[in-house]
Amino acid sequence: MTNALLIDKIYLTETEQTELVFTNIKNVNAYFDLHVHSDEISPAVLYSYYVDYYLSQVLNGGIAQFAYNSRWNSGMLHYVEFGLAEMGATQHLELLEEIADVIMGQIGIDNFINFTQQNLLNKNKIHDKLNRLTDKFLQINKKENLEILNNQFLQHHADTVFISHQEFKQFLQKLKQNPMLQARQNEHLEQLPSHVRYIRQLCDEHGCELLHIMDKENDEHWHFFTSRGRFFMVEQGDNVVMMTYHNPEIVARVNK
Template sequence: MLAEIRNIFSKGRVKYVNDAIVVLDEDFRSNTLWKITASNIDVVNSMMHYRVPIKNISKYALYSYYVDYYLAQASNGGFSQFVYNTRWNLNIVNCVRLGLTEMQASANLDVFERGAALFEKMDYRDVDRFFYGKYYDEDNVVREILDSINDGFYNLKNSESLLEINAHWLRNHKNLRVLNSEDIKTYIYLALNDGVNKK
């Protein structure tokens, strides 16, 4: 695949900018709200697949990526599912925190921080049992404690929709770059090589 990316390298048309949020032109033009968010996710997933150094992926793209991940996890299985599946990875947690802050989703940030406070005060032995035990055990006390904030999260679905906020934030971001599919491949190749065209 990298050979294909090299072959389509455009003659100076695409330049690598470290903090650019890159989305597909078709998705940007779409009237479907979530398309732009999904496009950012696709680009970030491709960059991760090709092992682009994390420093070469826009922090803003990662904020949107992980806010959407948090939304999907919490909507599907509550706050406990997000904690369980991320193992409370601090890089992910910080991206969610910073993303919610950047998006000015203050009510959602408050709910997230309440959940974080519950988790962070837990005994490490309880945390280990939670991470290495069976998530759906009936006596999973940690899961029940973490999910005590779920109503606060679900109640914001209409008043502070993260689906809408994330999409609008991306669309209006000063670092947004709208590219066609070939130029996105070129951009990923440049990001992989620190912005240098290594023909």
């Protein structure tokens, strides 16, 4: 469904190469928002995406945080492992195998599952055992810098296509019209709480992105933040309406 690595033309210059990974992350998130499945996305796109996730998690909270938040998910690890191999990060790949040996061998899968069901902030022996490998990761990353390798991977990959931002928006619009993706979206919406479903529909109607839904204020209205500011939802008979937060006026309406 998405066989190319689509990168914004604005990042063609050498000085902007560090943005290649970021634009790929935004693209993948857009695919997931449309309910495109992983096996419908170019593997190379996901190699870059999940290697960056691995890097970001370790730099933020160590190996323990990555293991905890990923739940050592085999699907994700597949992309991290193959991504490291494709990028030539051989020492990082060896470390990932060492982490797996610690989890599966020294810690044991049952103990690890128990670890993931606790609060990560409650540091324990498993947390400490995993994070002993963080310094090793940081040392390796000085020689095999994953940010640099990831950017080079995207820059020189045979499937990379540089397009304009407008062209990518048009590509997403075409994806949105795919009947299979529309069916998945409808199924997903039906499973959401009614207020979330209505707010999402209102945001689509108003042409903005939903960022965060707040708790009800005074048990009356649902307030939410969007890319165009703060709004709240009001039920009016068979309709729900989206109203501006300041000087309330209706900006969108959908049927229940």
